[in-house]
Each structure stands twice: as structure tokens, then as C-alpha cells.
């Protein structure tokens with residue numbers, strides 16, 4: 011009986027979560043009137059922070075039907091509290107955010123996703139095309155087939171046919187390249203990268219869900235990058251791929267030497283495999299594993315101030331503290347802050363709320 015109640019609760023909640031509030035309905039109506047979409051369909055995904063709906067646009071001229079996806083951020087929810095760590099230190103949001111104002115925060119969040127998508131899309135990285143943004147509602151290109159079925163998440167991708175191992179390895183290498191390009195060309199660390207936020211179709215990986223992505227100058231960007239690298243490595247290892255060490259990948263992503271375009275980029279990864287120090291015996295394999303673990307836990311200085319505050323560090327070491335301070339050479343001078351993309355921030359999207367009707 012208890013279980014029945016639970017299920018009923020769940021069903022009720024699911025239903026109520028899919029009901030769009032008045033403001034959201036007004037925004038969608040406005041988007042329909044302005045021709046971003048013609049019809050809004052059912053939910054493709056209902057998440058903690060956002061729902062994603064399918065939509066179509068009928069192109070009157072060509073008679074074509076174009077699929078769209080609409081991500082609606084939830085405004086009534088407090089889950090945004092734990093997003094603070096992504097926004098704090100983000101120079102693009104210098105004004106900070108008003109924690110007491112959910113609507114404003116959610117709008118900021120949608121805006122962040124829209125801007126990040128624009129960069130990623132402009133760099134030629136497979137991702138949804140950013141189409142329109144209004145307050146907490148983001149319209150983007152649909153990643154799926156013509157019938158409206160979304161591509162599976164990488165987690166659910168059915169990789170079959172010839173040489174499945176080879177295919178997984180190729181996807182791994184493809185993803186390392188995307189991460190590198192994202193870092194170096196888009197100046198972004200995804201910061202929530204995993205098999206759940208990558209869609210798969212016909213050998214191509216698509217990056218999605220980039221609202222929390224941060225720039226390299228974010229005080230915690232390298233920590234987020236290391237987390238992304240770990241998630242990706244864990245997943246591909248589970249798929250049987252012989253992965254490179256986290257440290258090697260970290261260098262590959264952040265060090266600017268070499269191409270960020272295929273096929274040169276994949277060739278560079280192959281070189282990393284070739285030059286990899288193969289463990290001669292069990293002891294050495296264990297050592298390499300420990301090294302990887304150390305890298306994962308190591309203190310990553312993110313600013314010059316942190317790198318050069320040697321005096322303080324020396325004091326700490328003297329007191330037997332500071333064991334986490336590992337000034338790996340890869341961090342001091344090889345980490346590059348890629349060039350700023352001019353004009354990127356200036357193309358304001360903020361006109362989007364000024365013309366929403368007063369009733370909103």
C-alpha cells in the first residue's frame with residue numbers, strides 16, 4: 011500500500027511539473043507569434059532544473075518542417091543554490107546575482123547556456139544550434155531524427171557493427187579533441203561533462219547542457235576540468251577503452267601547442283599513446299595508478315598569486331602541512347589562457363526581457 015502511495019505521489023508531481031506557468035506560456039506564445047516555432051510538443055526530458063520540450067517550425071516558404079528543442083528553466087525551484095560555485099568568480103557575471111530573486115537567477119542561467127552554446131556552435135563543435143532566448147526559455151536546434159526522436163545520450167548509445175572496441179576508442183579520442191577545442195577556441199570548461207550530457211548519432215558526439223560552463227579564468231575552472239576528465243575517463247574505461255592518464259589529458263587540453271582541428275588533433279592523441287610510458291611490471295603499473303590518483307587530488311594553483319605565494323607555502327611545509335602543494339611544471343607556465351574572443355560578450359542578449367509584455 012505504501013508503494014502505491016509513493017507511485018501516486020510521483021505521478022502527481024510529474025504531472026504538475028509539466029504544467030507550464032503563465033509567464034512561460036506567454037513567452038512561448040510570443041515565440042510562436044514571432045516565428046521561432048510553430049508548435050510546442052511534449053517533454054523530451056524533465057529534469058531537476060529544467061524541462062526540455064520538442065517543438066516544430068513550419069517553414070511556409072519551403073513547406074519544410076524543422077525540429078526544435080525548447081529548454082525551459084524552472085523558476086520556482088531552489089536547486090539553483092548549489093550553482094553558486096559556478097557563478098562566483100565568473101567575470102561575465104560580475105554583477106553577481108541576487109540569491110533572493112529566483113526569476114532573475116534562472117534568467118541568468120538560461121542566458122549563460124545561450125552564450126556558451128553560441129561560442130561552441132560557432133567553433134564548429136557539434137551541439138544544438140542556439141536560436142532564441144527569452145528570459146528563462148531557450149530555443150535551440152533539435153538533435154534527433156526527422157520523426158522527432160532525440161538522439162540517445164552517450165550513456166544509452168547502442169554501438170554495434172564491426173569492431174565495437176575500435177568505435178569506442180574513436181569516440182574517446184573524438185571527445186578529447188572536443189574538450190581541447192572547447193578550452194582553446196571557445197575558452198570554456200564544460201564543468202558537467204559526462205555520458206549524460208553528450209548525445210550520440212552515427213559516430214558523432216554532440217555536446218549539450220552547457221549552462222554551468224566556465225571560462226579558464228574562473229577560480230575553479232581547472233578543478234572543474236579535472237572533474238570532467240575524470241568522468242570521461244571513468245566512462246570510457248567502463249566501455250573497455252584503454253584510456254590515457256588524467257594528467258596527460260589535462261596537458262593535451264590546456265597546452266596550446268598543436269592543432270585544434272581534425273584530423274591533426276586525433277593524430278596528436280595517437281602520438282600521446284605512442285609516447286606513453288608503458289608500465290614494465292606490476293609495481294610500475296601500481297605506481298602509475300598512484301600517480302593518477304595524486305594528480306586527481308593535487309592542488310591546482312589557478313592564479314599567479316597562488317603559484318608565487320612561496321613564502322606562505324614554505325611556512326606551511328615547515329610546519330609539516332601543505333602536503334597537497336605540488337607545483338607541477340605543467341601548471342606554472344604551460345597552461346595557457348586562450349585568446350579572448352572579441353565582441354563575444356558585447357552581443358547582448360539582454361534586449362530579450364525589455365520587450366516582454368508588462369503582464370509578465
Ligand code: ADP
Pocket residue numbers: 054055056057058059060061062079081138150151152153154160161163206207218219220
Ligand atoms: P538538464 O539540465 O535537465 O540535464 P539537458 O540540457 O542535459 O538538461 O537536457 C536534458 C535532456 O534533454 C538531454 O539528456 C537530452 O536527452 C534532451 N535534449 C536536450 N537538448 C536537446 C536538443 N537540442 N535536441 C534533442 N534533445 C535534447
Ligand code: MG
Pocket residue numbers: 206207219
Ligand atoms: Mg543534462
